[in-house]
Amino acid sequence: MLIEGVVRDRAGHPAPGARVFFTAGPGSFPDVAAVTDGDGRFVLTAPSPGDYTVQSQADDGQAARTTVTVRADDTQVELRLSPEAPGQG
Template identity: 50%
Template sequence: MVSVVNSAGRPVAGASVMFTQAPVAVPDVAGLTGTDGRFVLGAPAPGRYRIGVRAGEAWREHEVAVEAGGAASIEVTIQLSGEINDGPKPG
């Protein structure tokens, strides 16, 4: 499962998620994250994969290893256009 969050840790809905590199042939398609910022991308074989995430103009890639019969979960933080990389908010 891929979880996409912004720099404040909030889910990013509608981000495109795709394989950019894989140990076997994979379809050249992308899926979109739901309102919870998550998308399940099925790896067809064990090995190392690069996952690309696009939200607006922002782009990130993340590498993940998938073992036979296993599953991997990653969280990708992406800074959206116009978003300030802010620290703790005043209470």
């Protein structure tokens, strides 16, 4: 089961080089992470169906977080970066 998506900056432009990873979900996933390509795209493999919190972090401190429900088929998601508030992340 794949989570495919794109990370965009606040202006809507692709965000290459952003890290994307799970912060919550069913089961264990300590090494599941991706880095966006030149078009801001990423693919994560979900170990099992369920609700996952996906976070993206750019080198400049901007971050995005969303929750997606993964079923037996692939899931599409878009993350929009914004300045991360202190204490979050």
